Amino acid sequence: MMKKYLIISILFSFVIFGITACSPSSSDEGDESPDPNDNNGSTIITTPSQTPDPNEVIPPNLAPVPTPDYIAEFNMELSALDVTHLMGAGWNLGNTLDAVVSRTAPKSILTQEVSWGNPITSQEMIQLLADSGFSTLRIPVTWQHFIGPEPDYIIDDQIIDRVQEIVDWAYDLGMFVIINTHHDDWQFPDPENIEAEHMLVALWHQVASRFAGYGERLIFESMNEPRLKGTRYEWTGGTPTARGVINAWNMAFINTVRATGYNNEHRFLMIPTHAASADSVAINDMWVPRRDNRVMVSVHAYTPYDLVLNTRSTRNTFDPDNSNDTNDINQLFDRLNSTFISQGTAVVMGEMGFLNKSGEDGNVPDRVAWTDYYTARAAEVGIPCIWWDNGIRVTTNNEAFALMNRHEVEWFFPEIVEAMVSNFIR
DSSP: OHHHHHHHHHHHHHHHHHHHHTTOOOOOOOOOOOOTTTTSOOOEOGGGGOOOOOOOOOSSSSSSSOSOOOOOOOTTTOOOHHHHHOOOOEEOOOSSSTTOOOTSOOOHHHHHHHHHHHOOOHHHHHHHHTTTTTEEEEEOOGGGBBBBBTTTOOBHHHHHHHHHHHHHHHHHTTTTTEOOSSOTTTOOOOOOOOOHHHHHHHHHHHHHHHHOOTTTEEEEEEEESSSOOSSSTTTTTHHHHHHHHHHOOOHHHHHHHHHOOOGGOOEEEEEGGGGOOSSSSHHHHEEOOTTSTEEEEEEOOSSOOOOOOOOTOOOOOOOOOOOHHHHHHHHHHHHHHHHHHTTTTEEEEEOOOOOOGGGGTTTTTHHHHHHHHHHHHHOOOOOEEOOOOOOOOSSSSSSOOOOTTEEEEESHHHHHHHHHHOOOOO
């Protein structure tokens, strides 16, 4: 039944994208298509030919959804905008469950967890986050090494059990927790990539079923930076077709999660733009279902690029009183506010940060000044910020974004932590 539906779904998507290729100005949509001017409908920031059909609903119970062991109370009064004001400062458990191992390696989640140089995640690490004022934990997860063959793509229990263990540590401390699909190879947005939607639907049906009873503090994020990897469009906003594919995948994700029932009918969900870009070309083609007020837009922004992300750049100072340093940040949050937040759509800054370019000393004063300015501007418009921590302290050939010394369970740069959390009041 699932295989039959998925094939039909993909064929339906091809029809949509075929129309796009033949007649890009076509606006022949049915009466139920969302109206971009209808505040009770859906926000469409794209051309009509790139809009996923909101009536293409994933049928419920692709596989039986087991009754959850418990069903938490879900705060139905909260909207996505309310929740983003509560999420505040966050931290990514990067280069850990999202590490990519060889397909020929033994299937061991603990081996994957340490394969990029980080230690096994401990409950003490999560306690340090909560004690330091972080309200949100994002857990990037690469599932591909633990997914069985088509058509069912069954997830190995060891990875979902481990994800649940770490989720519970943070959830039980009152934190918001985000889980996603991270470095999985299938996230290449091309209409000929038939297997991708199959895997997305099967994976999220299983993950959503496992966590169906959790309350509003557990959030699902469909994908991490889906993009035309290896092409000239990878970091430039993609193509109209690629952005349309991502819109359709996000819709399939939303419908799949909702169809599993229980608290997933109301679960807060995050959906990305192409490459999770906050640039105009990406966000202007973003489709967001406004009838579902528990959906958030997921973006990443390391800006100014030469200062905070480009390891080849010698630029290393930040002056909050210098417009040359602050213009990019101001434009970023003004753009996100005018495009989404002021229109009633919530935004989460799923990744941000300023890498260490100065060895052990970590150019702390400038990183503190940047962090304070960046997160203050985000807080002004209601966007929570989640620092990308990959566990690397000193730059060699890698980006050194570590704040936490995970081996000793203490902060490498407590001043940066303080600058970040102090701008968010929960």
